Amino acid sequence: MVLSKRLTYWYLHNKRDLPWRKTHEPYHIWLSEIMLQQTRIEQGLPYYYKFIEAYPSVFDLAKAPADDVLKLWQGLGYYSRARNLHETAKFVAFELNGVFPDSFKGLLKLKGVGDYTASAIASICYDEPVAVVDGNVYRVLARIFGIDTPINSTAGIKEFKKLAQELLDKKDPATFNQAIMEFGALHCKPQNPKCGTCPFNDKCLALKNDRIKELPVKLKKTKVKKRFFNYLVFNIDDEKTILEQRTGKGIWNGLYQFPLIESNALIDEADLMKMEDFQASISNLKIELSLFNEDPVIHKLSHQHLFTRFWVVNSNEDIENSIQLQRVQDYPVPVLIENFLNDYLPDAYK
DNA sequence: AAAGCGGGGAG
DNA sequence: CTCCCAGCTTT
Numbered sequence: 001m002v003l004s005k006r007l008t009y010w011y012l013h014n015k016r017d018l019p020w021r022k023t024h025e026p027y028h029i030w031l032s033e034i035m036l037q038q039t040r041i042e043q044g045l046p047y048y049y050k051f052i053e054a055y056p057s058v059f060d061l062a063k064a065p066a067d068d069v070l071k072l073w074q075g076l077g078y079y080s081r082a083r084n085l086h087e088t089a090k091f092v093a094f095e096l097n098g099v100f101p102d103s104f105k106g107l108l109k110l111k112g113v114g115d116y117t118a119s120a121i122a123s124i125c126y127d128e129p130v131a132v133v134d135g136n137v138y139r140v141l142a143r144i145f146g147i148d149t150p151i152n153s154t155a156g157i158k159e160f161k162k163l164a165q166e167l168l169d170k171k172d173p174a175t176f177n178q179a180i181m182e183f184g185a186l187h188c189k190p191q192n193p194k195c196g197t198c199p200f201n202d203k204c205l206a207l208k209n210d211r212i213k214e215l216p217v218k219l220k221k222t223k224v225k226k227r228f229f230n231y232l233v234f235n236i237d238d239e240k241t242i243l244e245q246r247t248g249k250g251i252w253n254g255l256y257q258f259p260l261i262e263s264n265a266l267i268d269e270a271d272l273m274k275m276e277d278f279q280a281s282i283s284n285l286k287i288e289l290s291l292f293n294e295d296p297v298i299h300k301l302s303h304q305h306l307f308t309r310f311w312v313v314n315s316n317e318d319i320e321n322s323i324q325l326q327r328v329q330d331y332p333v334p335v336l337i338e339n340f341l342n343d344y345l346p347d348a349y350k
Numbered sequence: 351a352a353a354g355c356g357g358g359g360a361g
Numbered sequence: 362c363t364c365c366c367a368g369c370t371t372t
Binding site: 038039040042043075076077078079080081153154189190191192219222249250251252253299300301302303304334335 | 352353354356358360361
């Protein structure tokens, strides 16, 4: 039997009941696909529900303030996705009269939509025969066909896309694409794949050659960089503080945080007082410093470990641009800040 | 071609 | 601890 037939048979009997599988509306499919980029379904699911409730149509999303969108995205990570999501919503709503492009080529032009996402939307919404290649597809194909070309090499990306496109059921690309991904997620898993009950265990080259654990091949892991964050949590008359919005190309672009002093190592109060950035932050204020956490919080990102200390800067003099402490939770903040706030803010403020 | 971008779950 | 997740963009 051809691969696509076995795959779709497996899919029909094993697929999960997911909300975006009840619709072919481009807005909902697009929203789910952006959210699920590099994100597990279990993690993205609650966000999907939140977004379709807050923004039932692309027009609602387009009209929303950027900070509201980021706030709703808070905790999901890769925040450029949220910024691109909003940009694309505005483009579709205001430039395309709310109608999404109806082809792979057209979809590919949208911000935040790459080869995978354009293929997913085009196949699911418009039955266009374009194969998706996500992490699941790489794994399933690498194993069944015993391919050891690195999946994140230029050659690998080309090779796997070509193979997936050949295998694709051109008559029902929507089902095939979702089937191969679901199969990778539930059956041909990274660890402990269920080879014993696999519909392909008669032909899988990786199983035959005992290479399940080697495939797929992925090029080198990046090394983690250590950074040292000192947040200045201003406490003005026990009612106000300062937040700043992150800008630029680094982590958490667009999110808010307390004034940050970054150092090259863990520092004490005396070191902090000597730093120019710190002196500039407090200007001529009369302050009293207290360290909130002696043991730094180690916030782990994919490529960085952030050793973080929160310094409470008490003062009775007001500062320009200060905001009410209660208002802090209205701003989109990194999980690192959110966790701190849950420890720091009295219950009355939450 | 390589680097950068989050947070969380599984083993 | 390591690996990886319905990847994309920038350099």
